Amino acid sequence: MLPSAVIEGLDPAAEPSGRRPRRTARDWIVDFGCFLLAVLVGILAMDTLEQEPDLPKAVEAVDQLIGALACAAVWLRRRWPVGLAVAMVPAGLVSGTAGGAVLVSLFTLAVHRPFRYVAWVGGACAAVQAVYYWLRPEPGVPYLGAALFGVLLTATVAGWGMLVRAKRQLLLSLRDRARHAEAEARLRAEQAQRLAREAIAREMHDVLAHRLTLLSVHAGALEFRPDASREEVARAAGVIRESAHEALQDLREIIGVLRAADADDAGRPQPTLAALDELVAESREAGMKVTLAGRVADPAAVPASVGRTAYRIAQEALTNARKHAPGTEVTVSVAGGPGDGLAVTVRNTAPEGEAPRVPGSGQGLIGLSERATLAGGTLTHGPTADGGFEVRARLPWA
Known part of the structure; x- marks a missing residue:
């Protein structure tokens, strides 16, 4: 007023x-x-x-x-x-x-x-x-x-x-x-960021719980097996050290992110970069023309948190392409290595005729940017010179 x-x-x-x-x-x-x-x-x-x-x-x-x-x-x-x-x-x-x-x-x-x-x-x-x-x-x-x-x-x-x-x-x-x-646009953007952070916090909570459970199991084995051989003790200690290190890495990412009160998504399996082939196959079955142009030689070597972020970015970008540019050719590229970082690119060609007007507030892209930032990387998106659209992210891979 x-x-x-x-x-x-x-x-x-x-x-x-x-x-x-x-x-x-x-x-x-x-x-x-x-x-x-x-x-x-x-x-x-x-x-x-x-x-x-x-x-x-x-x-x-x-x-x-x-x-x-x-x-x-x-x-x-x-x-x-x-x-x-x-x-x-x-x-x-x-x-x-x-x-x-x-x-x-x-x-x-x-x-x-x-x-x-x-x-x-x-x-x-x-x-x-x-x-x-x-x-x-x-x-x-x-x-x-x-x-x-x-x-x-x-x-x-x-x-x-x-x-x-x-x-x-x-x-x-x-x-x-x-x-x-x-003012309403700023509030919607802030709400989208908050929801994205809460979703990320839930995922990190589940992963961190898995790490701590693994620590407890191996520590309990050492406690109840005092007569274990030196090799078994060394192997268990190595697993404990590695799990503790990964748990600390996950904990650093979750600091400052508040976890939502509801636990509807608790316990769900967390995707990794290795599941990218399955994601592309599902998109093809849905009628999309998707090409996986680049791959990482050993997806299992990618840190779990980075792999999850890359998977979510590709998933959201494919969803947007299916909604806003149906029938176009989509190219997914993942490349990089330790020390160089992980580059994820999802690009679709220009749609034929007028693109359908699908309601959307851009919150998905806001959530992707939030994910990339929390993982220590960057994300850019926008139209290409040929009339298509591109989402490009770069994530750290130590």
Whole structure:
């Protein structure tokens, strides 16, 4: 919702605290233009006064004095739009040279205040116009024509001001909606990151539980087999040391990631890079044209956490290709080695014709980026030069 002070005044630069902002260069130009318009109308009215021979000089002098004061009061139109418009109603009744200031004040009121103010003040101005031309008829102009012209001029100025107000209100509403949309987009992105971290934490929890269980089993074997041979003890100690090292590696990845309260996914088997061939085969059975262009010579040598991340990246990228670019050729490439890192690339060609519009918020790609970051790597994605799409990730392989 827009602040009440902004809605009431319809000033885009208005401050929520209620203090009026300083005039900008544009405000000074507009105010000066309104002042010149009021002065110009007053000068034209002075020529009309000279055409009234029966008008006393004192009345003419008072008319011009009130007109000058009304023109000077135009500079107060932003601070007191209602008060100025109300004050201009009696001024318009006794002074013809104040007509320009009356119109400017009515326009300002229509721009900065709701319709109820414009209706009362505009109606009063129209009535004053009719009385003015009855008391001081225009030379050579019928009373009915002059009064009707005054009423139409008043209605035109009020309508123009309300149109400007409606336009400004629409712009403020669109800006407010844009700010709300940006805030909602940030919240959705943060929620997607949180959900991705929770999913990763669940997976790491399961893997870490497996490591610790293995440690417990081998430590228990040493405890209950004190007569074991040196080779058996050395083998068990090696398994314990390796499992402890891998558990510490997994623990470093899970630090800072909160685990979700529900355990619906607990106990599920965790994929590794060796399961990539099965994933590609499943995609082919689903009707996709998938080519596994690159492989790692020994998938079992890839660290478990890195292999899981690479598998999830390929899985999500294949899902996106099946949803957003059905029927295209997809190429999956995995390459790298110890010390060089692991590179995962999933690229699909440009779809034939117009791609189907499938609802999606991009949360899958956000989750992939989160996975790659937590694994110590990077992930990039975007369209290719030939109109296709590519997901490229680089993961560390110590």
